[in-house]
Amino acid sequence: MVNKVYNVSLNKEMKGSKHNQVLMSIVVCMPVLAYGTAMGWISPNKALLMGDSSPSTSPLSEEDVSWMASIMFIFAPIAVFIYGVAADKFGRKHALLCASIPVALGWAVKLLCAHPIALIGARALIGFGSGGAFVVCPLYVKEISEDSIRGMTGTFIIFSQTMGNLFVFILGDLLPFNAVLWILLAIPLLHFCILLRLPETPSYLIKCGKNEETAKVLGWLRSLPEDDKSILEEMDRLISEKTSCEPKFSPRLLFSDKTARKAFWVAIIVNLTREFCGCIAVLVYASHIFAEAGKNHNTSIALSPNKQSILLAAVQIMGSFLACQLVDRAGRKPLLSVTSIVAGFSMCLLGIWFYLQSVQIFMPGWIPIAAMCTCIFADASGLQPLPFVIMTEMFNFQLRGTVATLIMAISLGTDFALLKLFAPLNSWIGYHYTFWIFSFICLANIFYLYFYVPETKMRSLEDIYADLEGRNKKKNIDNVIETNHV
Structure with a gap:
């Protein structure tokens, strides 16, 4: 009771x-x-x-x-x-x-x-x-x-x-x-x-x-x-x-259904894009970026490591709060697309700053700090929370637990690998190329969202799967043809 x-x-x-x-x-x-x-x-x-x-x-x-x-x-x-x-x-x-x-x-x-x-x-x-x-x-x-x-x-x-x-x-x-x-x-x-x-x-x-x-x-x-x-x-x-449908952990059941399998790949790619967008690496690398900015004679910015962390956490909170307010108004795809664009250009700017530093061309120290805060804000307001929302909205009660289990296991494993490989990657190709790779992934995500990810806001599972199977698109084309014929 x-x-x-x-x-x-x-x-x-x-x-x-x-x-x-x-x-x-x-x-x-x-x-x-x-x-x-x-x-x-x-x-x-x-x-x-x-x-x-x-x-x-x-x-x-x-x-x-x-x-x-x-x-x-x-x-x-x-x-x-x-x-x-x-x-x-x-x-x-x-x-x-x-x-x-x-x-x-x-x-x-x-x-x-x-x-x-x-x-x-x-x-x-x-x-x-x-x-x-x-x-x-x-x-x-x-x-x-x-x-x-x-x-x-x-x-x-x-x-x-x-x-x-x-x-x-x-x-x-x-x-x-x-x-x-x-x-x-x-x-x-x-x-x-x-x-x-x-x-x-x-x-x-x-x-x-x-x-x-x-x-x-x-x-x-x-x-x-x-x-x-x-x-x-x-x-x-x-x-x-x-x-x-009866809920049970069954990857075989998930992959035996063609549409559910397609939905799973959409959900996993959306989640992995967030992992590889570089925002986690930015958080880990924040102390170095602040230190480099403080060395620049064009700026007087000098924050203690804990004050740096508080600043970034405050930016995250603002981004998360904005996501709470907009996600049911703007929809999943538009908000995720906009935040991907913002994060992509922020990463690109960080890469440019590191490249110019490497060739002894110094830019104001506030630029990487602003770019880093913008990136973290975009991550918290869309790239980070929305994949969780999309993941739970694209599957029925029977498959929801299986999908959440598989995607979270892969995502957490990816986090571990990314944090371990970040330093060797920087040593191999340089920080600027690393951030440009992150920028490319963020911007490429926009095209994937537009062509392959269905909107899930206030929609039934049947409508979402109709989008994945192309039935809604075909229906719209048929309606246009019928209208023109009339």
């Missing part, structure tokens, strides 16, 4: 609203917030951990820090498969509850022991839980949100990550080492306690045959009586979806 709190909401809200969906989406994304704090934690603490006053038994080496940074990307892809299967077998809620446990254990280990091996092991635990969260959160948010706001709630995933980055940068700048760890430990514990009182997704409840409970949950989410006409219509749609 659904908790009594739902009945209270039903009595108060008879006209319907989206407040409960939005609030629940925010709570659901708390493990991703914890992931953001974990990703950003190294930046304000690196100097302390490697210094003489390190909380560890001895100062950490560059190799130790390198493993701390990358170990999360090794264990996250492994977790993706485990949590993907668990989400379909045991439910979205139970899988997400289990995602917070290793994250909490990771922060607890850091509190108990600051030995390098313990810190690396703690990061592995956090990476494992975070990998699961990145699979389950998009599914959970999509299945509790109605069509008119599912784009906005889908962007909460990346918004939560960027909030986590900014939060830990500010904490690291203001509070002692252990005080920050206690606060970060509280996030997954708070999420676990709140999620215990929240319901399973309606789609999964229908799959379990709990029709009465599904109606109550839908009524609470939509702030409508459970016997409201719109609730009954949504129940009928979910029942129809459930009878036609």
Whole structure:
């Protein structure tokens, strides 16, 4: 049975609203917030951990820090498969509850022991839980949100990550080492306690045959009586979806369907474009760019490493907030296209700046900083969140978990490879060519979006697949021919 709190909401809200969906989406994304704090934690603490006053038994080496940074990307892809299967077998809620446990254990280990091996092991635990969260959160948010706001709630995933980055940068700048760890430990514990009182997704409840409970949950989410006409219509749609497909992790089932296979390749290319657009590398390389800008006699910009991180995190937050506001108004394709253009030209400008530096032609130091901030803004406002939205909107309940599992495993593995290969690539071809490659990928993405990616905003799966199969295009051509004939 659904908790009594739902009945209270039903009595108060008879006209319907989206407040409960939005609030629940925010709570659901708390493990991703914890992931953001974990990703950003190294930046304000690196100097302390490697210094003489390190909380560890001895100062950490560059190799130790390198493993701390990358170990999360090794264990996250492994977790993706485990949590993907668990989400379909045991439910979205139970899988997400289990995602917070290793994250909490990771922060607890850091509190108990600051030995390098313990810190690396703690990061592995956090990476494992975070990998699961990145699979389950998009599914959970999509299945509790109605069509008119599912784009906005889908962007909460990346918004939560960027909030986590900014939060830990500010904490690291203001509070002692252990005080920050206690606060970060509280996030997954708070999420676990709140999620215990929240319901399973309606789609999964229908799959379990709990029709009465599904109606109550839908009524609470939509702030409508459970016997409201719109609730009954949504129940009928979910029942129809459930009878036609049963969720299970099955790559064979995905690739046996020609249209679903085509949709998968569209989703994976859109996601990988974001990985290879270079924005992750820009974040990693930010300190060097700021340092180079500070050396230039034409500028007086000189920020501490942590202030640099706070600046970039603030830019990310602004971009993520803009995505929340525009995604359901502008549509997925237009917003993704515009942000690809902006990121592409920003990367090109960074490449030009590095090239001119290499031939002893100096440009003002604010140019790379402006280009870098613009790139990060474009990434946060479109390139980063929208692939998650498109991924969940292009597949039915049966295949959604399989697709999310495969795409997130590939994406996280790509992140690890990209970060490891970035430095050798720069040494081989130079920073300017590296950023020009990133620029080319961003700009080429525009053509791929235009010709191959269907708009998914407020559209049924049947309409989306009709676009993929070319049926809508053929229908439009036939209508034009028929009109001309008449």
